[in-house]
Amino acid sequence: MTDRTESQASSRRQFLKSSLLGGVAIAGAAASGRAAAAGEPLITEVQEWNQYPGEGVGTRPYGQPSQFEQHVVRKTVPWLTADAISSVSFTPLHELDGIITPSGLCFERHHGGIAEINSTDHRLMINGLVEKQLVFTMADLKRFPRENRVYFLECAANSGMEWRGAQLNGVQFTHGMLHCVMHTGVRLKHLLDEAGLRTSGKWILAEGADASAMTRSIPIEKALDDCIVAFAMNGEALRPEQGYPLRLVVPGWEGNMWVKWLRRLEVGDQPWQQREETSKYTDLLPNGKARRFTFSMDVKSVITNPSPQSPITHGKGHTVLTGLAWSGAGAISRVDISIDGGRNWKTARLDGPSFSKALHRFYHEFDWDGSELFLQSRAMDDQGFIQPTKDELRSVRGANSIYHNNGIQTWHVGKDGVVENVEIS
Amino acid sequence: MTDRTESQASSRRQFLKSSLLGGVAIAGAAASGRAAAAGEPLITEVQEWNQYPGEGVGTRPYGQPSQFEQHVVRKTVPWLTADAISSVSFTPLHELDGIITPSGLCFERHHGGIAEINSTDHRLMINGLVEKQLVFTMADLKRFPRENRVYFLECAANSGMEWRGAQLNGVQFTHGMLHCVMHTGVRLKHLLDEAGLRTSGKWILAEGADASAMTRSIPIEKALDDCIVAFAMNGEALRPEQGYPLRLVVPGWEGNMWVKWLRRLEVGDQPWQQREETSKYTDLLPNGKARRFTFSMDVKSVITNPSPQSPITHGKGHTVLTGLAWSGAGAISRVDISIDGGRNWKTARLDGPSFSKALHRFYHEFDWDGSELFLQSRAMDDQGFIQPTKDELRSVRGANSIYHNNGIQTWHVGKDGVVENVEIS
Numbered sequence: 001m002t003d004r005t006e007s008q009a010s011s012r013r014q015f016l017k018s019s020l021l022g023g024v025a026i027a028g029a030a031a032s033g034r035a036a037a038a039g040e041p042l043i044t045e046v047q048e049w050n051q052y053p054g055e056g057v058g059t060r061p062y063g064q065p066s067q068f069e070q071h072v073v074r075k076t077v078p079w080l081t082a083d084a085i086s087s088v089s090f091t092p093l094h095e096l097d098g099i100i101t102p103s104g105l106c107f108e109r110h111h112g113g114i115a116e117i118n119s120t121d122h123r124l125m126i127n128g129l130v131e132k133q134l135v136f137t138m139a140d141l142k143r144f145p146r147e148n149r150v151y152f153l154e155c156a157a158n159s160g161m162e163w164r165g166a167q168l169n170g171v172q173f174t175h176g177m178l179h180c181v182m183h184t185g186v187r188l189k190h191l192l193d194e195a196g197l198r199t200s201g202k203w204i205l206a207e208g209a210d211a212s213a214m215t216r217s218i219p220i221e222k223a224l225d226d227c228i229v230a231f232a233m234n235g236e237a238l239r240p241e242q243g244y245p246l247r248l249v250v251p252g253w254e255g256n257m258w259v260k261w262l263r264r265l266e267v268g269d270q271p272w273q274q275r276e277e278t279s280k281y282t283d284l285l286p287n288g289k290a291r292r293f294t295f296s297m298d299v300k301s302v303i304t305n306p307s308p309q310s311p312i313t314h315g316k317g318h319t320v321l322t323g324l325a326w327s328g329a330g331a332i333s334r335v336d337i338s339i340d341g342g343r344n345w346k347t348a349r350l351d352g353p354s355f356s357k358a359l360h361r362f363y364h365e366f367d368w369d370g371s372e373l374f375l376q377s378r379a380m381d382d383q384g385f386i387q388p389t390k391d392e393l394r395s396v397r398g399a400n401s402i403y404h405n406n407g408i409q410t411w412h413v414g415k416d417g418v419v420e421n422v423e424i425s
Numbered sequence: 426m427t428d429r430t431e432s433q434a435s436s437r438r439q440f441l442k443s444s445l446l447g448g449v450a451i452a453g454a455a456a457s458g459r460a461a462a463a464g465e466p467l468i469t470e471v472q473e474w475n476q477y478p479g480e481g482v483g484t485r486p487y488g489q490p491s492q493f494e495q496h497v498v499r500k501t502v503p504w505l506t507a508d509a510i511s512s513v514s515f516t517p518l519h520e521l522d523g524i525i526t527p528s529g530l531c532f533e534r535h536h537g538g539i540a541e542i543n544s545t546d547h548r549l550m551i552n553g554l555v556e557k558q559l560v561f562t563m564a565d566l567k568r569f570p571r572e573n574r575v576y577f578l579e580c581a582a583n584s585g586m587e588w589r590g591a592q593l594n595g596v597q598f599t600h601g602m603l604h605c606v607m608h609t610g611v612r613l614k615h616l617l618d619e620a621g622l623r624t625s626g627k628w629i630l631a632e633g634a635d636a637s638a639m640t641r642s643i644p645i646e647k648a649l650d651d652c653i654v655a656f657a658m659n660g661e662a663l664r665p666e667q668g669y670p671l672r673l674v675v676p677g678w679e680g681n682m683w684v685k686w687l688r689r690l691e692v693g694d695q696p697w698q699q700r701e702e703t704s705k706y707t708d709l710l711p712n713g714k715a716r717r718f719t720f721s722m723d724v725k726s727v728i729t730n731p732s733p734q735s736p737i738t739h740g741k742g743h744t745v746l747t748g749l750a751w752s753g754a755g756a757i758s759r760v761d762i763s764i765d766g767g768r769n770w771k772t773a774r775l776d777g778p779s780f781s782k783a784l785h786r787f788y789h790e791f792d793w794d795g796s797e798l799f800l801q802s803r804a805m806d807d808q809g810f811i812q813p814t815k816d817e818l819r820s821v822r823g824a825n826s827i828y829h830n831n832g833i834q835t836w837h838v839g840k841d842g843v844v845e846n847v848e849i850s
Binding site for chain 1 (some may be wrong): 472474475476477478479480481482483484485486487488489490491492493494497498499500501508509510512513514520521522523524525526527528529530531533534535537538539540541542543544545546547564567568569570571572573574575607608609634635636638657659660661662663664665666669670686688738739742743744745747774776777778780786788790
């Protein structure tokens with residue numbers, strides 16, 4: 001073992017202050033950790049759970065969260081949609097950390113409810129411009145080479161309400177159509193190669209086995225690049241609301257294209273112009289033309305804490321700000337933070353794995369002086385894209401848009417620590 | 426879009442055969458995907474779930490696995506222990522893929538049952554050879570800089586029954602005291618720096634708030650290196666059976682040291698010689714001496730499929746073999762596979778993220794000719810360690826050991842595809 005001196009120990013603490021906290025004294029945190037008075041027999045109270053045996057193993061063959069975490073759930077906004085069958089529930093981003101979204105908390109977006117499929121009876125068909133039409137069982141698919149990739153999935157309508165100014169008060173509702181999991185499956189290219197693509201095949205139609213028979217057109221280049229026909233998420237079988245037993249993973253592209261309950265892949269020579277790529281998932285521009293086939297999700301970030309659902313409750317002093325950044329074009333290279341509404345910026349600390357087209361976790365530790373704050377985050381990716389302001393977006397796209405709002409989000413922190421969704425110009 | 430010719434499409438398929446399948450024809454898989462006869466109106470049957478709306482959003486605020494996956498659970502072996510309070514349940518490794526273990530399926534090992542702790546009332550105390558004794562609330566801890574790391578956790582007794590030859594028939598039972606999650610928390614070093622380590626402090630005692638008050642001694646070098654005081658796993662709060670609200674993460678070291686329900690950290694000048702590091706978690710050698718403080722988990726691997734709980738059901742032809750490899754010393758650099766009991770070896774394909782001291786996923790695709798197989802995997806890490814045979818281990822450690830069996834596992838595959846746990850010399 002190494003020998004250490006008091007001065008070494010002291011200099012190590014000094015290092016912590018200067019390098020990890022950006023010059024902010026950690027004394028704020030120390031003050032909240034209660035120090036014992038000299039001679040006081042400091043001991044934490046021995047609680048009841050320390051005195052009696054708890055529940056044994058095997059009582060819950062499939063484990064559940066603590067009873068004290070029952071508030072950490074997906075939530076709905078009933079007035080958003082006419083019914084729950086074609087609707088959305090939101091990921092509680094303000095309750096999470098790291099970059100993996102627990103499968104039970106991944107947001108839902110269905111167009112005909114959740115198909116409850118028996119995987120034994122499920123089939124995937126490949127037809128159209130192929131040499132050999134094929135039908136696969138789930139067991140068939142598991143005989144192809146598999147891969148494991150971490151990707152974010154964002155609904156194109158995420159933050160859609162915010163196009164018209166600050167609306168919903170909570171990061172769960174403004175940005176919660178977002179998740180990030182590790183998917184396991186077969187590269188779509190392997191299946192298309194097996195069927196034998198004809199040279200006239202330029203597009204793929206992916207069709208779901210749900211009541212809406214969700215269909216989207218995907219360019220063949222993307223299909224042959226990084227798409228995965230996935231059967232597992234975060235290590236286990238897909239969850240029913242995420243497409244059990246099979247979903248198409250379309251990395252970096254809008255969530256609607258990640259067709260769930262995948263039953264058919266048709267190869268064609270042009271896009272199909274289905275409902276979900278014409279009347280929906282397009283943006284009407286001021287000049288009367290519509291943006292469509294806007295597949296890739298743009299570089300974006302949001303501060304998850306503090307946020308309206310996660311106010312500052314500890315008063316002045318050392319404060320941990322954290323959030324998420326992502327880009328459909330690649331990996332996040334940098335996130336900047338402003339606490340004064342965009343006048344001054346500091347570079348956040350990225351921590352945890354950095355995968356292309358995956359969520360990235362950032363932190364910014366600062367000493368809050370108790371004054372009003374306007375918190376913003378701005379992400380940059382490794383392809384050179386920079387997250388714009390909402391006004392910059394509107395100057396190009398106008399006021400009709402629903403989809404692809406990647407504008408910078410502002411949270412106002414009051415002197416009482418309460419946080420509100422606001423917009424500043 | 427690029428233009429492709431039939432010959433290009435054909436050569437792409439050839440590439441798939443040669444590069445991804447190691448020369449094994451994918452025709453085996455093709456044969457199982459049912460091709461349509463010429464002119465046949467090939468269409469998958471439209472199932473009932475394609476015709477009626479399913480359950481809407483919001484019905485399950487916290488999602489659950491499909492009703493068709495109810496067999497994927499942790500299992501117990503009642504005769505192993507006197508009661509369920511101090512016992513173990515096993516991770517169903519044969520049902521999982523990738524490297525992340527779903528939180529609900531992470532194995533359990535308790536010594537006094539599961540402490541059900543209200544996080545608001547929980548405290549972490551630091552005492553002993555420090556300048557300033559401290560008590561932290563959970564909110565206090567969340568004001569320190571956080572980090573996110575993926576690490577495996579293996580019980581030192583994992584595969585312990587196998588020291589005396591092939592025993593339990595199933596990878597869930599032979600190797601299922603193993604999981605791998607992304608933890609979020611505060612580097613232990615930050616907390617010790619905050620308290621101010623005295624130079625005489627050489628060891629840390631970690632104590633749990635459960636009924637067994639689990640206690641383990643940890644060298645100060647490890648405590649200051651990569652240990653984390655974690656409050657989240659896979660993005661959400663720790664599960665109760667994994668130490669909610671706080672657990673010590675001791676990367677690469679035996680699971681028993683990852684003290685759950687962490688309530689106290691005492692700094693001392695020597696190890697405490699607690700029950701769990703003297704009467705338990707030691708191995709009696711043939712010369713009468715006991716190995717103890719055997720902290721690091723050695724390089725190891727196991728084939729999860731095929732395995733006794735996951736026989737080959739598709740008959741001859743293309744077969745996907747997969748498994749897990751890990752090392753407490755670093756990252757896995759290579760895994761070799763034998764299908765003939767160790768006479769011939771081929772290098773497996775590693776896929777997915779590679780983190781130091783985390784699970785690694787490997788695959789080996791081969792064409793099964795229907796004959797008897799003796800499957801083995803052998804892992805190597807980036808520190809040069811190689812997984813030994815069980816006989817090599819026994820020649821050094823003798824016949825009394827319970828812990829730290831990292832020997833090569835053998836599965837026998839019969840001509841009928843049935844898999845058995847066997848041992849060969």
